[in-house]
Amino acid sequence: MSEKVITRFAPSPTGYLHIGGARTALFNWLYARAKGGKVLLRIEDTDQARSTKGAILAILDGLRWLDLEWDGEPLYQMTRAERHREVAEQLLAEGKAYSCYASPEELAAMRERARAEGRAPGYDGTWRDRDHREAPPGIAPTIRFKAPREGETVIKDRVQGRVVFANKDLDDLVILRSDGTPTYNLSVVVDDHDMDITHVIRGDDHLTNAARQTQIFKALGWQTPIYAHVPLIHGPDGAKLSKRHGALGVEAYRAMGYLPAALRNYLVRLGWSHGDAEIMSTDEMIQWFDLDAIGRSAARFDFAKLENLNGHYLRVTPDIEIVQRLKALVPELPDGVALGERIDADGWQKLERAMPGLKERAKTLVELLDSASFLFAKRPLTMDEQAAKLLDAAGREMLAALLPRLEDVSPWTLEALEASVRSFADETGRKLGKAAQPLRAALTGRSASPGIFEVLEVLGRDESLARIRDQAHAGNSA
């Protein structure tokens, strides 16, 4: 085995890349990068009935979006089925495995009986020592691993510590299905060995599997990798993650307008910490990450904190990058296609110019886009409830009075506009807010927006004046 650290992320392609999987991938990636090693990607598709092409694509896509590039080509475990079968045959030949002719019905009955009698529902070992000549005809057997019945199996885990399983509690598991395909526990052992995996970092739902795999490693005379079983992520209510709260594919987070950097930063702090560090760059994560600082208790998923982090990353991301991300995001949104058509080249330019004021205020890209909608709105604007309130008689009167002042502003720059409006407010004995709020309503249709002078400037002279006239005049005719 090489000295170099080799980790692997090994998702099964039976669904999207969920948030727990994403964190596992991140931990594997970080550890490999921290130690100057490699992360391999292995698609565990030995269950052909449940694996789908779409899931594989979603997983690869999710990892790329999170910017967790793996080393080398992804390995599809099924392509190694022949090798797995060889190892199973070897075990069989060495008397460390045996053929089992029990039918699914018999197994179900066996479990039923065990439950009724209050025993562990595992396989009872019927065919372990039974003569093969008693095998029922026409039945393709499974191959079962002959697990040790006495003693204990100990796993030394970098997160969980020393965990001891009594061998009597671990039954003889199927390593080769009756159709000759390998099952998970065999494939994992063979591939982890053949791929020189040094560290297995995965969810602690695999803790029992670690014991079974250790037994197989031993039977094969191979050295086990170093294990690190990370606690799972729960939903906000402490229960298992469900679709309603967080057990979404990473693409769902992308569609909700989260930034990969924010999601990574959020996930790395779920179960791992480095003193009081909260916001950290990827380089810092790599520098600081280690297995020993991973906690042993499950964490709950908290959208509020993710949002806070996302807001932070939005504020520090360059404007042009945000525009690019929005361009990529828009088609994924509900009504996104229509929205995309409404935003022309000029619209995207306006968006970029308005970005400093917009990104300051948004928690997600979706929210940002929504607050930018005034940029693309067609006159006459529809007013939301708050905006309508601001445009009462006094508000409209103010606009009518302010209008000629603005018409005289030249050049149409933020500084000149601010000077003009401020002097207007001064001279007419108004607080700035009394002028700014109706103006904001007229220009954006809302009561909250980026700074009003930025809005005027980005909208441009003609559009701004037209929007103000719409409201000033509407007041007269009403």
Next chain:
RNA sequence: GCCCCCUUCGUCUAAUGGUUAGGACGUCAGGUUUUCAACCUGAAAACAGGAGUUCAAUUCUCCUAGGGGGUACCA
């Protein structure tokens, strides 16, 4: 049922055999302000319960409770 794991503010977590148990998010109250955010200041907020070890336990041990995972010809 059986096996395994876990338990510090609402949430993520830090630290320690002797501390005012720290930080962050969220909440609340102020400040700033053209709105909303952001930002600044402050506040409330935790060692699951019970035994034991010890001069001393949040920290070590055990038990209980609660939560989670596993118990497939799934991974």
